[in-house]
Amino acid sequence: MxxxxxxxxxxxxxxxxxxxxxxQKVVGVAPSVAHPVSQGxxxxxxxxxxxxxxxPRRFRTPLVRRDGRLQEASWEExxxxxxxxxxxxxxxxxxxxxxxxGSARGTNEENYLLAKLARCCLGTNNVDxxxxxxxxxxxxxxxxxxxxxxxxxxxxxLDTADLILIWQSDPSQEHPAVASxxxxxxxxxxxxxxxxxxxxxxxxxxxxxxxxxxxxxxxxVYGLLRAALEGRRPDTPAAEALAASVSDWxxxxxxxxxGVSADLVSKVAEMISRAHQPVITCTRxxxxxxxxxxxxxxxxxLSCLSNGGAQPRPVILWLSHYSNLQGARDMGxxxxxxxxxxxxxxxxxxxxxxxxxxxxxPVEPGLAAWDMLGQVRGMLVMGDDPVGRLPDAGRxxxxxxxxxxLAVIDIFPTATxxxxxxxxxxxxxAEKDGTxxxxxxxxxxxxxxxxxxxxxxxxxxxxxxxxxxxxxxxSYDSPSEIMDEIAALTPPYxxxxxxxxxxxxxxxxxxxxxxxxxxxxxxxxxxxxxxxKTLPAxxxxxxxxxxxxxxxxxxxxxxxxxxTVTLRRELGADRAAALPIIEISSADANxxxxxxxxxxxxxxxxxxxxxxxxxxxxxxxxxxxxxFAMRELAAEVMPPALHPDSGVPxxxxxxxxxxxx
Ligand code: SF4
Numbered sequence: 332m333x334x335x336x337x338x339x340x341x342x343x344x345x346x347x348x349x350x351x352x353x354x355q356k357v358v359g360v361a362p363s364v365a366h367p368v369s370q371g372x373x374x375x376x377x378x379x380x381x382x383x384x385x386x387p388r389r390f391r392t393p394l395v396r397r398d399g400r401l402q403e404a405s406w407e408e409x410x411x412x413x414x415x416x417x418x419x420x421x422x423x424x425x426x427x428x429x430x431x432x433g434s435a436r437g438t439n440e441e442n443y444l445l446a447k448l449a450r451c452c453l454g455t456n457n458v459d460x461x462x463x464x465x466x467x468x469x470x471x472x473x474x475x476x477x478x479x480x481x482x483x484x485x486x487x488x489l490d491t492a493d494l495i496l497i498w499q500s501d502p503s504q505e506h507p508a509v510a511s512x513x514x515x516x517x518x519x520x521x522x523x524x525x526x527x528x529x530x531x532x533x534x535x536x537x538x539x540x541x542x543x544x545x546x547x548x549x550x551x552v553y554g555l556l557r558a559a560l561e562g563r564r565p566d567t568p569a570a571e572a573l574a575a576s577v578s579d580w581x582x583x584x585x586x587x588x589x590g591v592s593a594d595l596v597s598k599v600a601e602m603i604s605r606a607h608q609p610v611i612t613c614t615r616x617x618x619x620x621x622x623x624x625x626x627x628x629x630x631x632x633l634s635c636l637s638n639g640g641a642q643p644r645p646v647i648l649w650l651s652h653y654s655n656l657q658g659a660r661d662m663g664x665x666x667x668x669x670x671x672x673x674x675x676x677x678x679x680x681x682x683x684x685x686x687x688x689x690x691x692x693p694v695e696p697g698l699a700a701w702d703m704l705g706q707v708r709g710m711l712v713m714g715d716d717p718v719g720r721l722p723d724a725g726r727x728x729x730x731x732x733x734x735x736x737l738a739v740i741d742i743f744p745t746a747t748x749x750x751x752x753x754x755x756x757x758x759x760x761a762e763k764d765g766t767x768x769x770x771x772x773x774x775x776x777x778x779x780x781x782x783x784x785x786x787x788x789x790x791x792x793x794x795x796x797x798x799x800x801x802x803x804x805x806s807y808d809s810p811s812e813i814m815d816e817i818a819a820l821t822p823p824y825x826x827x828x829x830x831x832x833x834x835x836x837x838x839x840x841x842x843x844x845x846x847x848x849x850x851x852x853x854x855x856x857x858x859x860x861x862x863x864k865t866l867p868a869x870x871x872x873x874x875x876x877x878x879x880x881x882x883x884x885x886x887x888x889x890x891x892x893x894x895t896v897t898l899r900r901e902l903g904a905d906r907a908a909a910l911p912i913i914e915i916s917s918a919d920a921n922x923x924x925x926x927x928x929x930x931x932x933x934x935x936x937x938x939x940x941x942x943x944x945x946x947x948x949x950x951x952x953x954x955x956x957x958x959f960a961m962r963e964l965a966a967e968v969m970p971p972a973l974h975p976d977s978g979v980p981x982x983x984x985x986x987x988x989x990x991x992x
Contacts, residue, residue, distance in 0.1 A: 333352045334361065335349065335779075336776070337761070337777050338777050341377065342376070343651035344509060345773055345775055360378055367836050372511055376886065383891060388893065389742055389759070390748075390754055392756060401748075406786065428707055430457030432712045434714030435651065435658075438767060439774070440814060441765065443663065448794055450688070451798070459700035464720070484645050484647065485772075488610055493607055495522070495523045495524070496612070506612075525537040529954070542591065549626045552626065552633075553585070556577045557580040610648050611646050611648065612648045613648070627647065658766070671820075699978075700715075705733075714741055714790070722959075728746065731750045737752055741754065755788075757793065758784075762781055762783045764776075766832065775836065791807065811828070876985070876987070877933070884902075885960075910941055910964070911942045911958075913931070913945065913956065934990075938968050941992060
């Protein structure tokens with residue numbers, strides 16, 4: 332029975348696995364023993380990845396909306412309709428009223444072609460993907476912050492770390508390959524510290540758990556920095572500025588603001604101070620916070636304390652939720668970059684891409700995904716689901732429903748395909764060639780093991796067909812040829828080719844091994860007061876703080892999980908909740924005489940809702956945790972807002988009360 336080596340399509344860890352093939356069908360999965368990430372292991376998602384290819388939920392034919400219903404159509408009819416409608420809308424309203432969304436689940440080659448199609452065929456830089464929100468766009472795409480979301484650390488750095496800080500994330504839920512590395516590190520004696528409002532499954536391994544009040548993480552880091560710098564003589568002007576910026580954050584003040592005891596702040600600061608190679612793991616739970624820019628900036632400042640303080644080095648291992656979030660950014664599915672973060676407004680970039688693509692690159696940066704919703708009238712979505720992914724699900728749904736034309740390429744039904752005018756069936760990861768770029772910048776092969784299901788087609792072929800109809804034909808014989816073009820245009824990918832990737836376990840892209848010491852805004856009274864004003868105002872009427880947790884029930888609402896029978900069962904995705912579930916600490920539950928499983932009323936200053944209470948000691952007293960997947964059910968109590976710096980949608984924590992119904 333043939334086995335085809337490929338890359339897991341779920342999370343950003345990038346485990347290597349073999350697909351077991353019988354005839355034209357994939358029937359099973361086996362982990363690669365020698366692969367540097369999987370090392371002979373897979374998590375439950377990886378073990379059932381083959382079910383994506385054979386799922387009965389897959390789209391098998393193109394669908395066109397007629398009489399209000401999506402009905403089967405031929406490829407010719409569906410492609411002609413997509414091209415003609417996008418052309419008409421663009422011709423009537425100009426390139427700014429059409430746009431495309433790519434995908435952190437799609438391959439590099441698909442994202443590159445989609446971005447090229449938008450720029451060459453539709454004449455617009457309205458190119459984005461909603462999971463880019465994880466990387467806090469608009470802030471971290473600025474040159475001074477880019478190192479924070481262009482990861483330099485590798486998963487293997489966990490093997491040599493002398494301190495691991497797990498910051499508001501639960502690797503056992505979101506990134507199991509990281510969790511198993513943390514467990515092995517603990518066996519070797521590496522201390523682990525968990526910073527979490529809701530502790531994860533690794534809590535029993537952590538030497539210390541710090542539970543800052545929701546919204547106060549950044550102050551906790553100031554306090555840790557202040558305590559760790561105590562008694563050190565700053566050896567550079569930057570280190571001196573850093574010490575000055577956190578000088579107000581004595582452990583006692585840190586305790587008063589964050590709720591973390593001064594003693595614990597001092598203990599953990601001492602551990603940080605002694606560490607030479609600390610690693611801090613962060614996920615989207617950190618980057619979608621209201622003060623994520625300053626938080627990640629201050630976490631990055633911990634690098635000045637490592638390596639003996641001689642040379643700041645990266646300390647943040649930033650883990651993306653999906654398999655190819657890094658790759659989708661690298662491929663230019665971004666409104667202001669083409670590939671490799673090359674700015675669309677730079678003359679040199681414009682010249683290079685215009686020569687290669689045979690068009691004048693659109694001059695104006697495009698709209699971000701959340702701005703396109705509501706402003707764009709015609710859209711092509713490839714593997715993205717704005718309703719399922721954006722904090723403001725209700726607004727995304729209304730915007731998509733109001734579009735003149737919406738075409739979606741996907742393999743499974745989503746909230747977005749529900750309102751599409753045309754659905755084009757794409758190929759699963761097992762049915763196409765391509766590459767993913769993992770969270771730690773390892774470019775790896777995705778290999779075709781089976782033919783496409785029904786009339787489904789690989790996305791790169793669909794995009795080539797569409798480009799011909801849109802008047803600027805993109806023709807390629809294979810994804811390998813597309814990667815050669817990417818490599819020629821993208822300095823970090825210059826040495827990437829399918830032939831090079833087929834030797835060994837892919838290629839790690841070059842990354843900085845040093846960082847500049849960031850400047851903190853901690854000494855800035857104005858910033859502090861702005862941050863302070865945005866903290867939830869708790870009091871007698873609303874004594875608790877509710878926050879949305881991306882790790883809790885992290886994959887249950889995912890279309891890929893929904894498409895696999897075993898994962899639906901294992902992860903509880905079939906148990907659709909009529910009411911939101913909230914987690915509350917035993918201490919707060921006792922205070923309000925609540926029992927586990929009881930129906931409760933949650934009230935905030937903006938609204939109220941009924942929910943089911945899950946009483947647990949995993950949650951810190953004073954906090955109420957809502958799974959991000961259930962945010963739409965709680966929109967009146969915890970309304971989405973816009974990030975103060977970047978304007979991207981976020982879910983700020985809010986003060987609430989919880990009572991028995
Ligand atoms: S840890 Fe991530 S990449 Fe590895 S098998 Fe699980 S989902 Fe796939």
